Amino acid sequence: MVKQLLKAEVESLGGLQLKCSARGFEFMIDEPISSGGTNEAMNPLEALLCSLGACKMMVARFFYQSKHIDLKKMRVEVLGEIDSDRLKGKPNVKVGFSKIITNYYIEAENSPEEIQSFVTFIEKTCPVKDTIVNSPGMELHINP
Incomplete structure (x- = not known):
């Protein structure tokens, strides 16, 4: 590796x-x-949502031909649900997103089953999604 x-x-x-x-x-x-x-x-959370959507779109663009998707047009919308009370210092409120929703808009000359299979592939292959879902180890270094 x-x-x-x-x-x-x-x-x-x-x-x-x-x-x-x-x-x-x-x-x-x-x-x-x-x-x-x-x-x-945009703010950092909006940038994160954009990064997630962009990664999903990149996976689609890299693989649509090999997956035999006759892609005409595609758009990804990513929504993040967050509790605004987090900024008010309320205890026991999640600081980050509590839910992220992805809406795919795909125009392709393929069956709904083929498009669903393609979206499933995108979701499994997106590195940004994997990073969010399977959080990496974190290190912190304070440098002079």
Whole structure:
């Protein structure tokens, strides 16, 4: 087995604005004005949902031909349910998402059974979903 180490960096730009970088690419993270941000970019939880949806879409794009899916058009919508009381400091409230819902919109010249089989394959093969469902070990290092 060959292990690969992916690296991402996040830098504060002041306030709640963050610059996220990996492999020379960058995007911004912010919070809505109601949370103290400037609303100039999505927040971290929205970015997580986008990452999950993008990963599912990438798996579909990588494999649709080999799975004999005559794909015309596809869109993935990802919804995250979260209890806003978490920010109010209420005890025993889950901090993260309590439920994530994926809605697939697929136009293909295939039977409903073939499309269902393809979606099942996507769900089993998506690395981001696997990371969320089967959480990895975490390490923490504080550096000077």
